[in-house]
Amino acid sequence: MKRIRWIPAIISLTLLAGCIPSLSKDTKVNTETEKSKEEATIIPSMQISDQYYRTLLPYQESMSRGLVVSNIYSKYDVKEVESGLLRLSQRTFSPDDYFFQEGQMLDAEVLSSWLARSSQTKGGLNPSRPKEGNMTAELAKKAPIYLAHIVEQNYLVKSDKNEVKLGGVSIGLAMNSTYYYQKEDFGATYEEPIPQAVIVEQGKKMANEIVKRMRTMKGLEKVPITVGLFRQESRNSIVPGTYFASGQVGEGKASVSDWTDINEEFVLFPQPVSEEKYREVGQSFNKFKQDVEEYFSNFTSIVGTGFYQDDHIKKMTIDIPIQFYGTAEIIGFTQYMTGLVMEHFPASMHVEVSVTSINGPEALVIKEADEKEPYVHIYD
Numbered sequence: 001m002k003r004i005r006w007i008p009a010i011i012s013l014t015l016l017a018g019c020i021p022s023l024s025k026d027t028k029v030n031t032e033t034e035k036s037k038e039e040a041t042i043i044p045s046m047q048i049s050d051q052y053y054r055t056l057l058p059y060q061e062s063m064s065r066g067l068v069v070s071n072i073y074s075k076y077d078v079k080e081v082e083s084g085l086l087r088l089s090q091r092t093f094s095p096d097d098y099f100f101q102e103g104q105m106l107d108a109e110v111l112s113s114w115l116a117r118s119s120q121t122k123g124g125l126n127p128s129r130p131k132e133g134n135m136t137a138e139l140a141k142k143a144p145i146y147l148a149h150i151v152e153q154n155y156l157v158k159s160d161k162n163e164v165k166l167g168g169v170s171i172g173l174a175m176n177s178t179y180y181y182q183k184e185d186f187g188a189t190y191e192e193p194i195p196q197a198v199i200v201e202q203g204k205k206m207a208n209e210i211v212k213r214m215r216t217m218k219g220l221e222k223v224p225i226t227v228g229l230f231r232q233e234s235r236n237s238i239v240p241g242t243y244f245a246s247g248q249v250g251e252g253k254a255s256v257s258d259w260t261d262i263n264e265e266f267v268l269f270p271q272p273v274s275e276e277k278y279r280e281v282g283q284s285f286n287k288f289k290q291d292v293e294e295y296f297s298n299f300t301s302i303v304g305t306g307f308y309q310d311d312h313i314k315k316m317t318i319d320i321p322i323q324f325y326g327t328a329e330i331i332g333f334t335q336y337m338t339g340l341v342m343e344h345f346p347a348s349m350h351v352e353v354s355v356t357s358i359n360g361p362e363a364l365v366i367k368e369a370d371e372k373e374p375y376v377h378i379y380d
Contacts, residue, residue, distance in 0.1 A: 053100035080240035103152025144179030269304035
């Protein structure tokens, strides 16, 4: 360990941090609202990262806040369906030119209506089913719930008149990979897998219908729209799903064009039988795990999650639950483990290691790609 730096308070904010050059003072601008009124808005001068968006103050929560927790199965997908869309949006809405804001155009009532079955609401996008009778295995195959959730993100631009206005919108469609149903009230829960080809077909079809509806809404008639299709993993998955396709909607256009496949994947380590493309990383992880176990046995397991883009690993996140009781023991473990991170993982790989106990987080180690010194924090 060569350097200790305080960082935990900013970890959850990095996705929304700024990349516009730092200002000596916060900048105050006016924001256009749906009701054609101007509101004073502050552009923070603090720059935390040069890779992500800055947000405006006061921070405006999503108009559909809370729905994501109800509609998405796991905490892993709850995070990735939003952070993945942020990452995807950078391809169209550069952090150099745009500010981030949670969705303000589609409220909870609208989204709930769209997420329903067509037999339940007039605007329901999911297939209808008979009003009477229980769900059957045959019906579950023919009419599952395809669309689980819709994420909206707004991207704002600053004009020459010292105003901030809507410059683009991103929409993420969370598609189910497994449909869960009950044949009778309060009965057993059954599963019906949804083939990937069907997910793609239904996702693109629903995306076009959503864009068509958005174009009829005030303020959304002409803005560019980015659409992402997200595959939600099953309820018991401990890795998140990913976006598998994206499309663009040009200014004033009413349908999605230029669909592009996205090759992203989260992989759990250690793997019982490692595929060739995961083998090298798997070997590095196993050596790291073995060296930790050789000297410290007071933990339950070491689990890693690798994030791959285009079959190349971009990030490794490792969780180490421990049963240490003394501060000195935790410090000693963190020092030793940090050395192992630097020894076993390639310099080009971003690695984050979180050490936790029943008392909560104990230590955090971050090795940035191509950095010679790790960031280390031991919690008080």
